[in-house]
Amino acid sequence: MVPEEIIKKIWPKVRTKHLFPELPIPKVSEGRENVALEMKDKQITINTAFYDKISHKMGVEEVVEALLDHGISHYTYCPWDFHTHLRLFREAKRVVQDKEQAKRAAGLFMDVVADTHCVKEKKTPLPELYKHIDKGKVDAVISSLYQKIWGLDLCAKEDEEVVRRLSRIPYLDKKQWDKSIQKFARVIKTLLEVEEEEDRQEGNQTNPMGEHGLDGYTLEEIDQGLRNFANQNVGLKEFKETFEDFKDELKDVGYGMEGGMGRGEGTPLDADLIYYMKLAESYSIPIKKVPMEKRGFLNPHSHCPWEIGRPFQDVDVWTSFGKIMPGITQTWNKIEGSTFGERESVPDCIIIIDSSGSMTNPRKNLSYAVLGAACASDAYLRNDAKVAAYNFSDAPMGGKAILNFTAERVKIYGVLCKYFGGGTALNLNELDPLLDAAKEPDIFIITDMKITNLGKVIGYFQNINNRITAVYIGENTYALRFREAMEKKKNMSFYNVTKKEDIPKIVLGKIKEYFRGNL
Amino acid sequence: MQNPFDDFRNHRTREREIPLDSIIQSRDRVMSQITKGYEKLLEEEVKELVWLVQYNTVIKAYTLAEKVVKEFEYKAEDIEEFCYELDSTDKIPYLITGPAGIYISALCNYAQEGEITLKLNDLKTQINLLGYRLPVGKKVAVEGNLGDFTGIGMEGGELVVEGNAKNYTGAGMKSGKVRISKNIGLHTGEWMMGGEIFVGGRVRGLGKIVDGKVYEDDKVIYPRNYRQSNAYY
Secondary structure (H helix, E strand, C coil): CHHHHHHHHHHHHHHHHCCCCCCCCEECCCCCCCCCEEEECCEEEHHHHHHHHCCCCCCHHHHHHHHHHHHHHHHHHCEEEEEHHHHHHHHHHHCCCCCCHHHHHHHHHHHHHHHHHHHHCCCCHHHHHHHCCCCCHHHHHHHHHHHHHHCCCCCCCCCCHHHHHHCCCCCCHHHHHHHHHHHHHHHHHHHHHHHHHHCCCCCCCCCCCCCCCCCCHHHHHHHHHHHHHHHHCCCCHHHHHHHHHHHHHHCCCCCCCCCCCCCCCCCCHHHHHHHHHHHHHHHHCCCEEEEEECCCEEEEEEEECCCCCCHHHECCCCCCCCCCCCCCCCEEEEEEECCCCEEEEEECCCEEECCCCCCCCCCEEEEEEEEHHHHHHHHHHHHHHHHEEEEEHHHCCCCCCEEEEECHHHHHHHHHHCCCCCCEEEHHHHHHHHHHHHHCCEEEEEECCCCCCCHHHHHHHHHHCCCEEEEECCCCHHHHHHHHHHCCCHHHHHHHEEHHHHHHHHCCCCCCCCCCHHC | CCCCCCCHHCCCCCCCHHHHHHHHHHHHHHHHHHHHHHHHHHHEEEECCCCCCHHHHHHHHHHHHHHHHHCCCHHHHHHHHHHHHHHCCCCCCCCCCCHHHHHHHHHHHCCCCCCEECCCCCCCCCCCCCCCCCCCEEEEEEECCCCCCCCCCEEEEEEEEEEECCCCCCCCCCEEEEECCCCCCCCCCCCCCEEEEECCCECCCCCCCCCEEEEECCCEEEEEEEEECCCCC
């Protein structure tokens, strides 16, 4: 058993060495003897079975210190965050092509970087641990690599050519990690293939220093990592591919699962949807608030005689001479303050999105329309408003998806990401129930304006006073016609999107000289 | 009030020099020399604007490349790394496959190692002219596909390609062995004076061969009278 006292004794020393990482005191558990430690939600757990196995080969305190050094170096240096983890995985996969091999390659690379950083910068018994640890073929090669690049005798003698190639990689140069992991994966590719084959025959072998799953990250870190990854000029295809590779693990850690009790298999994670969601989160589109209603305190305005049955709290004790008696007692008449009651807030919004054949399929390429609509819905939801979605292609022929007002992001994105790819026509009658379902909702329409019943659409929008934000993708004569026809409407604003960077310029509901009564 | 940094007062960073540092320094130095040498070669060759594989141009480029690579020491891994550096065009502005192939061939021919393995499977571009003048006693094994003029003018070495090669493979080779595990293109062995070409897959067409042997899947396809030059079969 690992006595808790050893951890308690070692922990302050290790924390100081690593400049006080924000990690809770490690725990011990009876785990598998071939895995040294695990990290879940920042909690390092040392497996006693592994400890028992190795403790007769080296000092007990040294074992614990080395394991903690390894775990903490991952936390403080490599991968540091989930975004880096995804990046390294993606680069490794570019070389090895296989998902599992890429995960293994990324894991090994992170081990080499974290351990080398630790050995170079801290006083650590890690080399001693690597000397005594049981290793598979690949781990033995990594130990030989350590021997070469750390300049210490780890009693390792493996594949000299592979080790020579691996030792030329600048592991501690963060800027070169993307390139470095490609080189690393290229060199160990054959070894990984052999290992995979052996695993199939002899049962699964695991990394003795622990696997690099998603358990170590909190849901917020995963969310942030995906957001950064989506924003790092990664195309939809690549994001989708990487996301799919981690889909099961993301599900296992509970990412994307709505909280609450109940039964049912849950909503599957949709990579396209997550991509637009994460991109949209990075663009903050401002919304102009509007005065919604007069709200405020009731102020005493005038006196009236008190009658039996009227509330006592309105009695004016000063003019009633302290008596509660009909005819003598006076009560206050209260009216709503007209100057203090006006509050601005964000109305609900109907998002109308064109998914006809002339628009980009959001599941194949980055669709500015979907991204714009996603950003808009995100902006409204963040302001506690609700969003309804109307996705149309040839709506009269059934090419449409309608969602009533809701605050559920996943449902909204689900409708926005739908692609019909047919003709383009709006069924305007279907907008009426949505307009009636909320109090003067804003309208956000995003389309290329190549709508077959554009005349009717113009007529419809001319007759409503809701704030309308019209975003058109690309320039064309239809957009020009729409713009010319609607230009005089003060409740309407237009934006043109030709590139991703245009999206943040949209100000939802920004209307020139917008006064509700003057329309 | 307690100083919040008191805990760090006794902390001393311990940064020790590890062999990795010197390995990386040396690698960077060599790569910089190789790259400069290539740029020097390009400066000369770019003057001619269009690079054509002509007898004179190849000899001229190789003579210059030979002169450059003799000036520094490098290892087989440096050659492979240089191939990938060439592939990432942001670092070396222009990858002209002709001079690049000649330069890489010169690097191989003057490397200290007798046997060189180049893992080029992940290269986006295919290198032409690799194996030019490969001398006796040298073996170059390439993992990945190569371009045109693979193994031209070989002088007794062995070139093994785990992949495909394009047209004019083994053109003008004097002696040695070219082994291609997959397929090769047209004009195979054009003006070949000697040596052997072994092809694991298909040969799309033979060139005008003077002397030497060409094998397709272990069967001799040259010399054999019934096979015409560049016959498609």
